[in-house]
Amino acid sequence: MPDNPREATLRHCVEEVARRLTEANLWFGHGTDNAWDEAVWLVMCAADITISENVIDWQQTLSTAQGCAVTNLANQRITSRQPLAYLVGHAWFAGYRFDVDSRVIVPRSHLGEWIVEQLQPWLDPALVMEALDLCTGSGCIAIALALEFPEATIDATDLSAEALVVANQNVERHGVSDRVHLFEGDLLEPISDRCYNLIVCNPPYVDATTMTTLPDEYQHEPAIAFAGGEDGLAIVRRLLADVEPRLMAGGSLFVEVGAAASQVELAWPTVPFTWLVSDDGDPVIFLLSKEELRLHQHKFTKC
Ligand SMILES: C[S@@+](CC[C@H](N)C(=O)[O-])C[C@H]1O[C@@H](n2cnc3c(N)ncnc32)[C@H](O)[C@@H]1O
Structure with a gap:
């Protein structure tokens, strides 16, 4: 000034x-x-x-x-x-405003770039009736999906009860409580045997070395939102091992892995991941169909 x-x-x-x-x-x-x-x-x-x-x-x-x-x-x-x-006290994601505080990571998932396009050309929006957002945090992805797919019902899970308080606040703010349902628990555990056309996940995927060098700003965010184990893929591994039965026939899985994309290719060199490339030119989200998950299931072990 x-x-x-x-x-x-x-x-x-x-x-x-x-x-x-x-x-x-x-x-x-x-x-x-x-x-x-x-x-x-x-x-x-x-x-x-x-x-x-x-x-x-x-x-x-x-x-x-x-x-x-x-x-x-x-x-x-x-x-x-x-x-x-x-x-x-707020952040913008996919053109929508979300309440945030230090109980949730600040929304910045690359999935927002495609949610505003109804995830086209990767799937037919008309087919998305039941969706699941794993690791929902502030609820930004689940709520943006509900707003972009007005016919769809979205389940959303997170291990953090504190994060879900903020997510619930955002569900109310956007008036989607009839279509977005929040569940507390570990990854797929809270949804038991339900199935979905679309499953999205922005999991913690920061590797152990990077965790020790995160900038100051990140130290104010919940560590549980970042820590992805030694190579960043601890949650991704568990998800790939368990997710296939939770997809309906023709269903799709989108997982954001950011900088861990190279680790994903190293871990599963023969799996035909389709990569979504961010505005910055980096592969950041992989897509697998139910059929691809089924065909390569034997490669997805949890450890
Ligand atoms: C990278 S943040 C993503 C939050 C939100 N989806 C977004 O894009 O802003 C990862 C989230 O995963 C949650 N989380 C960590 N481990 C989990 C687990 N085992 N099961 C479910 N959620 C978990 C964290 O609490 C955090 O909210």
């Missing part, structure tokens, strides 16, 4: 905050991936500015009170190293 905050335009304010965030060497990766975008989000929230029809009036002048609120929030972000989403 300039010396006289009464003279600060929105643009000036965002530039100043972006400069401070850059100098502070923060980590961006919780809804934004650079200092400018994070500064825009921070200033808009702190100054309580809403964007109408995607038009931003960069020349508008911020009041002294707005300027102080921006400075305070920027100071908090820099000194605490908390993700901005926790400081403002």
Whole structure:
């Protein structure tokens, strides 16, 4: 902020905050991936500015009170190293707003890039009536699925009772409690013998070495959301061993593995994974049909 905050335009304010965030060497990766975008989000929230029809009036002048609120929030972000989403209490995923706090990982799954496309061209949206979201966290994927597939019913599970409190809050906020059902428990255990056309999962997949070098911002998020065992694939292995009977004929499994994609290829070199490539050009999600899972079942052992 300039010396006289009464003279600060929105643009000036965002530039100043972006400069401070850059100098502070923060980590961006919780809804934004650079200092400018994070500064825009921070200033808009702190100054309580809403964007109408995607038009931003960069020349508008911020009041002294707005300027102080921006400075305070920027100071908090820099000194605490908390993700901005926790400081403002919400995050955006697949175009929808979700309540978040430190009981859940900040939504940023690559699955959002395809959920807004109804997972096309990978499946026929008309066939998705029963879906399952494993490791649901804030419920962002389950709820986005419910909103993009208005005829579908979604079950969602998580081992963390605390996360499910936040997920339930989001289910209520989006008015989908009649179609999104939350279950507490270990992976597939809570859904017993139910079957689905579509199963999605963004599991913990960070390997043990990377767990020790995560940036400060990640230390504020629940470790249970990241820790994927020695090679990152502990949960993925269990899932691949057990999931096939839970898919209906013609059903599909989508699993996000992010940077662990190379480990997946190493672990199962002869399994014909279809890879979904992110906007950044990286293979991040694999897709297997029920039929492929059945054919390669003998390769999926839990240890
Ligand atoms: C990477 S986060 C994904 C959260 C959410 N789906 C998202 O994309 O933002 C992984 C989630 O898996 C949950 N989790 C970890 N181990 C689990 C297990 N064995 N069974 C079910 N959920 C588990 C964590 O509590 C966490 O919410």
